[in-house]
Amino acid sequence: MDCIFCKIANEEIPSKIAYEDDKVLAFYDISPKAPTHILIIPKTHISSALEIDSNNADIVAHIFVVAAQIAAKENIARDGYRIITNIGKNGGQTVSHLHFHIVGGETLGDFA
Numbered sequence: 001m002d003c004i005f006c007k008i009a010n011e012e013i014p015s016k017i018a019y020e021d022d023k024v025l026a027f028y029d030i031s032p033k034a035p036t037h038i039l040i041i042p043k044t045h046i047s048s049a050l051e052i053d054s055n056n057a058d059i060v061a062h063i064f065v066v067a068a069q070i071a072a073k074e075n076i077a078r079d080g081y082r083i084i085t086n087i088g089k090n091g092g093q094t095v096s097h098l099h100f101h102i103v104g105g106e107t108l109g110d111f112a
């Protein structure tokens with residue numbers, strides 16, 4: 001499958017890794033929108049959060065555990081940060097492999 005994030009997970013495309021285990025990879029966004037901008041992906045291909053069901057939902061819990069650890073390590077936990085997943089065209093998703101943005105390090109614009 002021609003998926004850029006699968007290639008990053010397989011290390012066919014290099015990335016700056018923030019965290020890795022057997023299930024997930026976290027790496028620095030190539031075009032950061034805030035002082036800290038990290039993406040967390042499952043190593044197995046899931047197209048978006050729309051594809052989460054009872055068979056694969058465990059990975060989302062694991063990603064949130066990892067996200068909290070990364071936020072602490074990156075020193076953005078105390079002042080707060082945001083976890084975002086874009087879904088589909090209207091959601092602004094440009095890479096069709098489930099990913100959670102961790103953004104922080106400054107006051108983020110109001111959204112919701």
Ligand code: AMP
Pocket residue numbers: 004013015027028029030031032039085086092093094095096
């Ligand atoms: P989204 O718009 O939610 O699909 O987010 C995709 C994100 O992937 C964007 O923030 C891009 O800057 C980022 N991105 C795309 N290619 C790479 C890459 N090779 N390494 C790191 N981040 C990337």
Ligand code: ZN
Pocket residue numbers: 003004005006007044045046096097
């Ligand atoms: Zn993929």
